[in-house]
Amino acid sequence: xxxxxxxxxxxxxxxxxxxxxxxxxxxxxxxxxxxxxxxxxxxxxxxxxxxxxxxxxxxxxxxxxxxxxxxxxxxxxxxxxxxxxxxxxxxxxxxxxxxxxxxxxxxxxxxxxxxxxxxxxxxxxxxxxxxxxxxxxxxxxxxxxxxx
Ligand SMILES: O=C(CO)[C@H](O)[C@H](O)COP(=O)(O)O
Numbered sequence: 001x002x003x004x005x006x007x008x009x010x011x012x013x014x015x016x017x018x019x020x021x022x023x024x025x026x027x028x029x030x031x032x033x034x035x036x037x038x039x040x041x042x043x044x045x046x047x048x049x050x051x052x053x054x055x056x057x058x059x060x061x062x063x064x065x066x067x068x069x070x071x072x073x074x075x076x077x078x079x080x081x082x083x084x085x086x087x088x089x090x091x092x093x094x095x096x097x098x099x100x101x102x103x104x105x106x107x108x109x110x111x112x113x114x115x116x117x118x119x120x121x122x123x124x125x126x127x128x129x130x131x132x133x134x135x136x137x138x139x140x141x142x143x144x145x146x147x148x
């Protein structure tokens with residue numbers, strides 16, 4: 001699967017670990033920065049770039065990383081067509097796909113061990129949208145608002 005990943009300084013180390021792990025899992029991972037560790041960098045441009053790439057390439061998924069994942073989720077969700085979910089355990093990661101058809105997952109690198117974060121991301125990537133009409137209806141309502 002094609003995966004677009006992005007992180008600021010707080011998620012930088014986890015991003016490197018995820019690029020290695022997900023590539024080893026057979027995914028095609030595109031890194032949208034940060035390219036280097038810079039303790040003063042800002043997350044929006046990286047997350048917006050990953051979000052735009054996900055929307056431009058249907059079927060791909062995105063991962064945005066920061067200290068909490070909150071700002072990264074907020075930024076990614078500004079891209080029309082992005083449904084970014086903040087996942088904080090395997091269940092919320094799976095539900096983001098099953099119920100919300102999330103195409104981007106946000107994670108707080110300061111909230112998890114590396115192993116925990118990898119497991120959460122792998123759970124997100126392995127899950128599919130249920131296609132249940134009640135979930136689709138709700139997603140469509142949000143999309144209708146977004147396209148006004
Ligand atoms: O999680 C984040 C945004 O939601 C950022 O990674 C976090 O705010 C960065 O903090 P600092 O500049 O103090 O390292």
